[in-house]
Amino acid sequence: MRPNDLPGIRDLPLFRSMDEASFAELMNAAYLQKFPRQVDLILEGEPADFLYVVIEGCVELFSRHAGRETTLGMVVPVSSFILAAVIRDAVYLMSGRTTEASRILMIPSENIRAIFEKDGAFARAIVRELALDFRVMIKEYKNLKLRPGIERLANRLLRLHDQNAAAGSFMLPYDKKTLASILGMTPENLSRGFATLRAYGVDVAGNTVTIADVDDLRAFAKMNPLIDQ
Amino acid sequence: MRPNDLPGIRDLPLFRSMDEASFAELMNAAYLQKFPRQVDLILEGEPADFLYVVIEGCVELFSRHAGRETTLGMVVPVSSFILAAVIRDAVYLMSGRTTEASRILMIPSENIRAIFEKDGAFARAIVRELALDFRVMIKEYKNLKLRPGIERLANRLLRLHDQNAAAGSFMLPYDKKTLASILGMTPENLSRGFATLRAYGVDVAGNTVTIADVDDLRAFAKMNPLIDQ
DNA sequence: CGGAGCATTGAGACCGGTCAAAAACAGTGG
DNA sequence: CCACTGTTTTTGACCGGTCTCAATGCTCCG
Numbered sequence: 001m002r003p004n005d006l007p008g009i010r011d012l013p014l015f016r017s018m019d020e021a022s023f024a025e026l027m028n029a030a031y032l033q034k035f036p037r038q039v040d041l042i043l044e045g046e047p048a049d050f051l052y053v054v055i056e057g058c059v060e061l062f063s064r065h066a067g068r069e070t071t072l073g074m075v076v077p078v079s080s081f082i083l084a085a086v087i088r089d090a091v092y093l094m095s096g097r098t099t100e101a102s103r104i105l106m107i108p109s110e111n112i113r114a115i116f117e118k119d120g121a122f123a124r125a126i127v128r129e130l131a132l133d134f135r136v137m138i139k140e141y142k143n144l145k146l147r148p149g150i151e152r153l154a155n156r157l158l159r160l161h162d163q164n165a166a167a168g169s170f171m172l173p174y175d176k177k178t179l180a181s182i183l184g185m186t187p188e189n190l191s192r193g194f195a196t197l198r199a200y201g202v203d204v205a206g207n208t209v210t211i212a213d214v215d216d217l218r219a220f221a222k223m224n225p226l227i228d229q
Numbered sequence: 230m231r232p233n234d235l236p237g238i239r240d241l242p243l244f245r246s247m248d249e250a251s252f253a254e255l256m257n258a259a260y261l262q263k264f265p266r267q268v269d270l271i272l273e274g275e276p277a278d279f280l281y282v283v284i285e286g287c288v289e290l291f292s293r294h295a296g297r298e299t300t301l302g303m304v305v306p307v308s309s310f311i312l313a314a315v316i317r318d319a320v321y322l323m324s325g326r327t328t329e330a331s332r333i334l335m336i337p338s339e340n341i342r343a344i345f346e347k348d349g350a351f352a353r354a355i356v357r358e359l360a361l362d363f364r365v366m367i368k369e370y371k372n373l374k375l376r377p378g379i380e381r382l383a384n385r386l387l388r389l390h391d392q393n394a395a396a397g398s399f400m401l402p403y404d405k406k407t408l409a410s411i412l413g414m415t416p417e418n419l420s421r422g423f424a425t426l427r428a429y430g431v432d433v434a435g436n437t438v439t440i441a442d443v444d445d446l447r448a449f450a451k452m453n454p455l456i457d458q
Numbered sequence: 459c460g461g462a463g464c465a466t467t468g469a470g471a472c473c474g475g476t477c478a479a480a481a482a483c484a485g486t487g488g
Numbered sequence: 489c490c491a492c493t494g495t496t497t498t499t500g501a502c503c504g505g506t507c508t509c510a511a512t513g514c515t516c517c518g
Contacts (some may be wrong), residue, residue: 065456066375066376072367072370084359084363087356087357088357090364093364093371116353120352123353124346130360131312131317133363134313134363135314135317138322139322141369145299145301146295149473150473175496177496177497185475186476188474191499194498195498206482222294224294226273226274226292226322227294377505378505379505404465405465406464406465415507415508416465417466417467417508418506419465424466424467
């Protein structure tokens with residue numbers, strides 16, 4: 001694997017500060033692979049054999065239980081996933097599948113752990129990464145536990161709106177079924193949620209969303225920096 | 230602060246592997262304090278000035294939003310809390326209060342971060358701790374997103390039953406109001422949940438719970454090692 | 459014995475889920 | 489360009505779980 005195959009990898013917070021030899025060693029052991037959409041990459045319950053980095057495309061993390069399925073997160077370039085399982089040499093707690101054609105870097109867990117043991121800068125980078133992931137997770141948990149579905153939707157729309165700054169409208173980055181699963185609601189309910197938010201100036205056409213009066217929606221959503229950041 | 234004031238601290242996974250000088254430095258900067266019950270230790274939104282370690286007693290982590298309040302976790306001896314906020318030099322995402330008279334060790338964040346930067350073993354210990362906390366958090370999130378309230382209750386009872394191995398009955402470690410909040414339900418609903426579980430051999434008298442037929446309850450609960458561990 | 463707080467129970471409302479069907483949409487091949 | 493097909497989204501009707509509010513019972517303590 002040639003380093004110039006990997007724009008962005010070395011720049012990732014996770015790999016930026018580690019020393020050159022360690023990085024080379026990691027990349028040497030790694031595989032860069034292309035996957036079509038809807039390929040299962042990992043399955044919850046199986047041992048964490050690889051750390052994954054999404055270079056291109058998109059990966060959906062999800063979990064199944066008792067006939068239900070829920071989306072736990074979407075991973076977009078360039079970032080890694082299931083770091084915690086790799087570090088603890090444990091079993092995956094989430095399944096993962098591509099939602100579009102993707103290029104994925106797979107780094108064997110043993111190599112991650114070996115370098116983690118000897119490269120202090122890498123260990124510190126992992127700390128920072130995990131601490132961040134953990135805080136994101138807490139926020140999602142609070143979001144789910146403290147807010148009704150429609151407020152979760154409103155806040156998600158506001159977040160998307162703010163990311164596509166200035167523009168009056170934006171595109172939903174995934175289909176509505178997936179969005180519903182992320183928000184912890186059914187597609188039917190999401191649909192009704194959109195209908196309700198029309199009264200607050202939200203217009204949905206296909207997957208294009210226009211927010212007429214952001215302040216109005218913001219008031220309804222009860223944004224909270226300790227949940228929405 | 231004398232080290233022999235602190236049984237268990239040095240044995241914590243977080244501090245076990247760090248070198249003696251670093252540990253002494255940390256303990257030197259730390260405060261060991263006694264608090265009565267119902268004292269607010271930290272408030273969400275404020276900067277993380279200290280890492281906390283519960284030596285004796287119990288601390289409830291909780292969060293408020295829009296007039297609601299929910300319990301995010303209970304910290305019992307001997308373990309630390311809000312490590313992620315300290316590492317990221319960020320704001321607390323949870324509030325914390327004692328639920329009984331407690332002895333708490335408070336270590337200034339700057340000292341944690343300083344030693345984290347220079348002691349590789351400590352950095353690695355933090356990684357392991359955060360990775361574990363993260364996985365516990367994921368499980369809680371899945372629990373909430375994938376299961377109805379009564380199944381969360383059933384599984385929680387089974388977990389408590391298993392912890393008090395062999396014994397036919399056990400005590401709820403907190404009052405029912407708190408248990409309800411942990412489980413993400415109202416006290417009224419918890420009460421009805423207990424009533425429903427009577428049909429599966431669960432008997433509740435005060436805060437003493439007896440499970441007549443564990444297998445029966447287990448079948449109902451749909452235990453899942455990827456949620457309940 | 460009385461009061462405070464906690465736990466339980468009941469009634470009603472609401473949010474969210476299920477099921478079924480219609481409508482909108484995208485992609486395909488004629 | 490248009491029918492055809494399969495998928496996604498929406499809508500409607502209905503049901504169940506959960507919350508709220510209120511009243512009652514219980515227990516612990518002063």
